[in-house]
Amino acid sequence: MSELNLILLGPPGSGKGTQGERLQDDFRLPYYATGDILRAAVRDGTELGETAKEFMDRGDLVPDEVIIGVIGERVEAPDAADGFILDGFPRTVGQAEALGAEMDELGRGVTAVVLFDVDDDEVVRRLGGRRTCVKNGHIFHVEFDPPKHEGVCDICGSRLIVRDDDKPDVIRNRLDQYHEKTKPLVSYYSDQGLLKRVDGKLEPEEVGNRIRALLATLKMEEEL
Numbered sequence: 647m648s649e650l651n652l653i654l655l656g657p658p659g660s661g662k663g664t665q666g667e668r669l670q671d672d673f674r675l676p677y678y679a680t681g682d683i684l685r686a687a688v689r690d691g692t693e694l695g696e697t698a699k700e701f702m703d704r705g706d707l708v709p710d711e712v713i714i715g716v717i718g719e720r721v722e723a724p725d726a727a728d729g730f731i732l733d734g735f736p737r738t739v740g741q742a743e744a745l746g747a748e749m750d751e752l753g754r755g756v757t758a759v760v761l762f763d764v765d766d767d768e769v770v771r772r773l774g775g776r777r778t779c780v781k782n783g784h785i786f787h788v789e790f791d792p793p794k795h796e797g798v799c800d801i802c803g804s805r806l807i808v809r810d811d812d813k814p815d816v817i818r819n820r821l822d823q824y825h826e827k828t829k830p831l832v833s834y835y836s837d838q839g840l841l842k843r844v845d846g847k848l849e850p851e852e853v854g855n856r857i858r859a860l861l862a863t864l865k866m867e868e869e870l
């Protein structure tokens with residue numbers, strides 16, 4: 647494929663970050679997860695972090711004008727010239743329109759939008775058991791993907807924590823925000839012929855295999 651500009655779309659806890667880590671290894675493309683970028687900004691006490699924190703703590707989306715510039719800069723950077731993987735952006739129609747306008751300006755386009763289909767009950771189960779590495783954001787689950795040593799990241803040895811926004815009332819609000827503001831992107835990208843659905847309830851390994859298979863099909867179609 648000439649370039650791979652991929653968007654991972656889905657409700658909180660649907661497995662975007664889990665698959666994003668794997669795809670990044672497979673394709674050697676820059677991976678931009680807006681949640682990780684914002685959490686790092688909060689940790690570092692930057693102006694972006696200070697603005698974002700109150701929204702994130704409540705489970706609300708940060709305003710479009712705050713996040714659009716953050717991703718815009720990265721998409722235009724030289725290391726994203728062969729493509730990129732976006733996780734958690736766009737999350738509103740306004741963000742999708744801004745990304746589309748920027749891609750047009752650069753003479754590029756979105757290759758595909760992978761939608762992780764997972765219902766709300768499964769989201770609550772997953773986020774309740776998620777453990778995240780404090781340093782690099784590596785993801786585990788106490789039941790579905792437990793670390794070898796409790797509380798310690800298998801990959802970098804950092805401490806594993808429960809994210810502040812993985813508390814039950816915040817999870818509920820994040821789901822409400824998803825249904826109200828992000829779900830309209832399903833028809834937005836479907837109308838553009840870019841949406842590819844994946845059953846996010848399958849085992850992580852199988853979800854990864856299906857994404858790789860659909861990307862291989864896209865590559866074959868491009869070569870025809």
Ligand code: AP5
Binds near residue numbers: 811853
């Ligand atoms: P963000 O960090 O992006 O949160 P999210 O979209 O709610 O996504 P999550 O990270 O919670 O879930 P995920 O889909 O990555 O699932 P994961 O792989 O971890 O955003 C946080 C906040 O930042 C937002 O609330 C907002 O305030 C702000 N923000 C970010 N982007 C923004 C934007 N564009 N605009 C405005 N505001 C923005 O998996 C979850 C768990 O399930 C893990 O424990 C994992 O081990 C397990 N698991 C994964 N796959 C499977 C499977 N197939 N089977 C069983 N278990 C699985």
